Every structure is written in C-alpha cells, then in structure tokens.
Amino acid sequence: MDRVTTTAPGGVRASARVLARGDGRGGTVLPVLEGEGPLAVRRTRGSGAEARVMLVGAMSGPLGGDHFTVGVHAERGARLRVGSAAATLALPGQVGTGARYDVRLTVDDDAELCWLPEQLISAGGSDLHVTTSVDLAAGARLLLREEQVLGRAGEEPGRLTSRLTVRIDGSCVLDQELACGPGAPGGWDGPAGLAGHRAVGQLVVVRPEFGDAPPAARVFEDGAAVMPLGGSAALVTAVAPDGLRLRRLLDGALATLD
Numbered sequence: 001m002d003r004v005t006t007t008a009p010g011g012v013r014a015s016a017r018v019l020a021r022g023d024g025r026g027g028t029v030l031p032v033l034e035g036e037g038p039l040a041v042r043r044t045r046g047s048g049a050e051a052r053v054m055l056v057g058a059m060s061g062p063l064g065g066d067h068f069t070v071g072v073h074a075e076r077g078a079r080l081r082v083g084s085a086a087a088t089l090a091l092p093g094q095v096g097t098g099a100r101y102d103v104r105l106t107v108d109d110d111a112e113l114c115w116l117p118e119q120l121i122s123a124g125g126s127d128l129h130v131t132t133s134v135d136l137a138a139g140a141r142l143l144l145r146e147e148q149v150l151g152r153a154g155e156e157p158g159r160l161t162s163r164l165t166v167r168i169d170g171s172c173v174l175d176q177e178l179a180c181g182p183g184a185p186g187g188w189d190g191p192a193g194l195a196g197h198r199a200v201g202q203l204v205v206v207r208p209e210f211g212d213a214p215p216a217a218r219v220f221e222d223g224a225a226v227m228p229l230g231g232s233a234a235l236v237t238a239v240a241p242d243g244l245r246l247r248r249l250l251d252g253a254l255a256t257l258d
Contacts, residue, residue, distance in 0.1 A: 011065025011093060014039045018053055022077015022111070027051075039068060050079040055117065057086055064093025064127060067100045074111040074140075081114040087149075088120045090128040090158060098127035098159070105132070107140035119147040119199075119243050122181060126158030131165075138169040139208055142233075145250065147201035149243045150180055150194075157181040157198070166204055168231040174204065194239055197223070199246040203236040205257055210234060215257055224249040226256070 016039035019032035028051035035041035040056040055070070062068055074080045090099060107113045122128060136142055146164065150157030159181040166174040178200070180188050187193055194200055214228035224238035236253040240246035 011063060011067065011097070011099065012038065012061065013067050015069040015071070016041050016055065017070075018072045018080070018082065019075070020051055020073070020078035020080040020111075020113075021075040022079075024077070028078045028080060038062075038066075039070065046081075048079075050081055052081045052083070055082070055084040057084070057088065061091060062088075062099035062101055062128060063091050064099055065097050066093065067102075069102045069104075071104045071106075072113065072115070073106040074108065074113040076108045076110050078108075078111045078113075080112070081116065084117040087118045090120065090122050090126040090160070092123070092125035092127070092158070098129055101128060101130045103130075103132040105134045105142075105144070107134075107136045107142055109137040109139035111137075112141040114143045116143070116145050119149050119201075119246075120160075121149045121152060122158040122160040123152055124155045124158055126160075128158065128160055130160070130162040132163070134164075134166045134204070136166070136168045136206055138232075140168075140206065141208070142166075142204060142206035143254075144204040145201070146203075147199070147243065147246055147250070148178075148180075149246075150198045150200075159183050164202075164204075166206075166229075166233065168206065168233060171231060173230040173233050174235065197239040197241055199240045199243050201238050201240075201246045201250055203250050203254055204229075204233060205236070205254070206231075206233045208232050220253040220256065221249060224253050226253055 014036040016035035023029045042054045044052045046052045161179045163177040211232040215234045238249040
C-alpha cells in the first residue's frame, strides 16, 4: 500500500512499514506492507517459507533536510528477506540542514530477518545521518548487511555518520558509530580508520547456535575480519577501494560462517 509523501519546508518526510508473520502452515504472510513516496515497498517472489520485500526508490535522495524512516517487524514463524532495487544516493539539498535515515528492525523468537539493502553512496556535498536499531528475541535469527561508499567515481565524499545498535533479549551486543567525510573527527581516513579506502561495510549474523559455538576471531582476507560478539552474534567488518571489492569480501566471509 502506498500513501502520499509529506513534504515539509525543510524537506521530505517519508516512512515505510513491513510486518511479517508466520501463517501456521510453514509460510509467511505480510499483513502490513506500506510506504510513502521515495520509500515505495513491493513484495517479490519468495522461496519456500521466505517472503521477500523490495524497497524501490521512487524519488532521488535523501536530500538535505529529508527524513526517512523504515520499520520492519518479523513476528514468530516469519521468514523475511528485505532488499532494495538500487543503491541509496545521499545528495546535497537546497536547505542547509542534513538528512536523516532511521531504520528500526525487530525480530521475535522463531523468526528470521535478512536485511540486505544495496549500497549507500555518500555524494560530495551531502550530509546524512543514518541510525539502525535492531532488537532481537533470544531465539531470533538475523543477517544484516551495511555497505557505504564514500563519493561517486572521482568525487570527494560527503559527510556521513552511521550508528548501528543491536540488542539480543534486551542486552546490547553492539553499539558503534562511524563518521566520515568533511567535518568528521580527525583520523577517520588514517591508518586506524579507513586507511584511504572509499568503501566500508559490515555484516551482523545472529544465530542461536552461536551461543554454544561462536565463530573464532580471525582475519578473513586483507581488509576483512570476523569477530564474535556477546550472545549469539558475529560481526564481519571490511574496507575496500570500491563497492565491488567490498561486496566480494563480505560475501566470502559470510560463506565461511555458513
């Protein structure tokens, strides 16, 4: 279901909501599937018990002054995969304020969510603040991917601040923030930061079986590492010269966890 986008003097306000629920017969139903303007939501062909949803960018952005909000809830018995039809391109706007993109993911017991959007590109002159907040029950499963590319080809990056928080059964297992580009704290591009790379990403993998047998901390390849987190979670982080190499590193590290 699509609704009219709300446009405020400072920019566009838009939201999307997805609710997935097990149907009791081994499948997944979507009683709530709605979006506004730049956050159009479409159901695509699933596989087995899994339902698949695609975020389709119906407008450019986010631009300066915009505020986008996405909420996804996988209830008991649901198997849900959410992707996006194209990369998200953060652009400068006509107002002097930055843009916001807030994502809230909730996964209940005996539910699984794969949050796999395409890359976020921080174009020169843009200013975007992204927050992703994840709440999981003790028996939930999650695969979350974040990929950020700083600038288009031959372009300096915009300002990008990204915060990711993951809680399992009420306990915080990950709370981190990354700030890049003009105005970010010093050292973001130094040896302890991105070291000159222009693509950075991570995977958060939550599986109940990791509670008894967590993955070992290790370097997967040059630029990528696997680390166990508290509870039943593991984190893969990677830096790369471009988005293509970044995706290959993340996919390769995920295959070792599988």
